[in-house]
Amino acid sequence: MSVILKTERLRVEYASRELRSGIKVALNGLDLEVRAGEVFGFLGPNGAGKTTTMNVLLGFVNPTGGEARLFGVDVREPIARQRIGYLPELTYYYKFLTAEELLRFYARIFGIPRGEADRRIDALLKLVELEHARTRSIKTYSKGMQQRVGLAQALINNPALLILDEPTSGLDPLGRMKVREIIQRLKSEGKTVFFSSHELGEAETICDRVAIICRGELKAEGKVSDLVTQHQCDLEKLFLKLIGYQPQEVI
C-alpha cells in the first residue's frame, strides 16, 4: 500500500519564557507513516503534540526541522491539500452563511464545477442529516449540527485522506456512533482516515493502526492487536504505561 502521509524526523520548537532554555520542544523527531486505505488513530495525552502534528500537516505551523509530506508533496505546498479533508476539533464556520452556502464556497475553492457541487452538497447534507436546515444560517445551529456541517465540508472534495481532530469530542453517544459509522463507511470506500482521539475504546474498535505519542516523541506504533500482544496488556494499560503514568497508592 502506498504511503499517503509521512513525517521524517519532524521537529517543532517554540520560544518559551517559562523554560530556562527558552525553547519548548513540541515535537522531537517524529517519524510517522500512514498508508492508503487505513484508519489510523493518533493517540496521546493532552499536550503530547497531536495537535501540533496536525498543524504541521495542514500548513498552519512551519516545522523547525525534518519534513512532512502528503501524497508525496511537501505540506508547505497548497497542492498537498487538494485531496484532503479536515475536520477541526472546535468547529467554527462563518456564522452568517447557511450550510449550503458554506459548502458551495468550499466547493468553489476546490474548483468543483457547479453542477457537480450541487449534487455533492445534496448528498452530503443528506448524509449528515442537515437537509432540513440547509437554508438556515449556521449561527442558529446546535453544537452537534455544527459538528455535522464540519464533517460535510471535510468531505466536499471527496478526499482521499481525511484528517479528523477529536471527531467525537463533545458528542452524545448517538452522535459518536454516527461518526464511527461514517468512518467505517469511508474506509469501505477506500479512503484513508487519520484521526486523533482520547477515546481509546473507539480507537481500539475502528483503527487499523495506532500511534501513541507523549511529550513530542513517538512511543509506539502499529496494529492494536500486535501492540496488545507485544506488551501483554490492553490498550488502556499500554497507553498509561507508555505515557509514564504511575498509579497512586491508596492508603
Added chain:
Amino acid sequence: MRRASPHVILALLLAVCFTLATTIQPRTRAWSERAKSGNVLKMLLGDGRRMFANHFFEQADISFHSGYYPSIFDQRAPAGKSAMASGKDEHDEHDEAAHEKAMAFLGQPRDWIEAFGRHFRITEHTHLAHGQEREILPWLRLSAELDPQRIDTYTVAAYWLREKLGKVKEAEEFLREGQRNNPNSYEILFELGRLYRESLKDNVRARHVWEFALRKWNEQESASAKPDPFQREQIAVNLARVEEEAGRLERAIELLELGKKTSPNPAGLQKQIDEIRLKSAPPSTAPNAPAY
C-alpha cells in the same frame, strides 16, 4: 428576616432618585451660566461654540472664493479683512492689492508631488457673483447661531442679502436679530441705516438709526484707550449725506468736520465741506458780483 421583594426595592430606589432630583435641581441653576442658557448649542458647547462660529465664518469666505483659500500651513500675507467681509465697505486700490497679495499664496510648486497635486485642487482665485453669493449664507447663518455676539456675521450677511441677492426684508430681519443680541452695536446700526437709505430709500429712518449709531459709538469708543475711528467716520460721512439731502447743511458740515478728524482722505471731505458751504451761501454775497 424576610427578603424584600424586588418590586419594593425598585419602587424605593425610584422614590429616592425623584426626591434627590427635585431637591438638587433648583440648586443647579446657580452652578453655571451654561445650565441657565436656553440655547441648546450654548449648553452643549459652552464657549467653545465661538471656535465653531469662527470656523463657519471662514467657511463662508472659502465658499465665497469657491474653495480657493490658504490653509494654516500656507504663508499668509497680512491682508486685513477678507473680500467677502470687505465687500460691504468702500474699496480702494490699496485694499484690493492687499487682498490679491494675500491670495497669491500658492507660488511655484516645491516638488513634483505638490505640482501633480495641484491638478486635483482648485488653484484659481475667483469670487462668487451674479447671485451665487447665496452659497455663503448657510455658513453665516450657522456662525450667527453659534456666536450671536459676532457682529461681522450680521453685517456681512446683510450686505450680500440686500445688495446682491435682492433680499432686503431678510437682511433687515437678520440685522434686527443681530441688534437684539447686541443692543450696543453701532456696526449693526450703521448697516441697518445703509439698508434703509440704499435699499429702501428711507432717508428718515436711516437718519434716525445713524444718529443712534453715533451716540452708541460715543458711549462705547470715546472712553476707550484705542477707539475705532473708521466706523465713526463711516457713520458721520453717510449721515452727512442724508442731512445734506434733507437741507440741513449746517449739520452736514458739522458731521463732515467730525469725520475729517480721522479720515484717511481729509482732503476729499474738505472738498465736500466747501461744496456744501458754497451751496449754503446766499447768492448776493457772491464775490465778483457786478455792482449796478
Added chain:
Amino acid sequence: MNNVLAISGIVIKELYRRKDFYVLFVLTALITLVLGSVSFFNDAKIVRYLKEICLLLIWVASLVIAISTAARQIPVERENRTIFPLLAKPVTRGQFILGKFLGCWLACGVALVVFYLFFGVVSESRGRSDPAATGLTSSAAPAGPAASAKADDHEGAAGGSEHHDDHAGTEPFSVLLNYVQALALHWLMLGVVTAIVLLGSVVFSAPSSNVTISFIGILGILLLGEHLNKVALRQQQPAQAILYTTYFLLPHLEWFDIRDRVIYDQPPIAFVDCSLAALYAIAYTGLLLFLTWFVFRRKTLTL
C-alpha cells in the same frame, strides 16, 4: 484567481448581512435630508452647503466602513477559528490576503455607488447653476469698473493656476463626469486605505488598536500629508530631512479627495492625471499587500 474571488465573495456577503452599512447610510441620508429641509433666508436655491456636508458624511462613512471591515477580517477569522478550515484547503496565504482585500474593496465600491447616487439625487434635485450665470469672476472684489478692469489682469494671479472656463463645470455631461471621477478616485483611495489596515491587522494583535491607529494615521495623511513639505522647509536639520523623507514616502491620499471640485462645479480633471493617480494608488496598494503577505506568510496559526 478562483480562490481569491471566492474569498472576496464571502467578505461582501458578510458586509451586506451586517448592519453597519445600512446604519451609516441611513444616518448620512437623514442628516442630509434634515439639513436640506432647512431654509436659509427663504432661498431654496442654495445647494453648495448641502453638497459639502453630504460629501463630508460620505467620506466619513466610507472610511468607517473600509477601516472597520478590513481591520476585522484576519483577526476575527483567527479568533473565530474559521481561518483553519479555510487554509486547510488548497489556498495559499497570498490568495487569502488578496481575497480579503478584494472583498473589502469591492464592498466599499458598492457602498460608494449607493452613497454617490444618493448624493447625485440630492444635489440635482436642488437644481444646478445656470450655465450662463456661473457666478464666477476671476479674482478681485466686485466694486467699481476700475476694479473690474483689474480683474481681467489678475486672471492667473495665483502661481500655477490653470485657465478656467466659467461654464465648463456646469454642463450636464461635465457634472456627471465630475461625479464619476470623484467616485472613482474615492474608491481608489479606499483601496490604499484597505491595504494599510490589512497590513495593520497582521502587525497589531488587537483589532481595536489597529482601527484606532489606522484612523489616526489616515486622517493625518488626508489632512496634513500635502502640507508636510511646507512644515519641513521651516525646520532645521535633521528634522527637515526626516519630514521631507516622510512626505515623499507617505501615500498622498489627498489627491483622491476632489470634493471641492464637485462642490464648486469645477471642470473635470484631465484623463491623464486621473490615470496617473490611479497608477499611483495601484502601486501603493500592491506594495502594502506585498508587505502584508510578507509578514503573514510565516506567522504561526495555532489551534
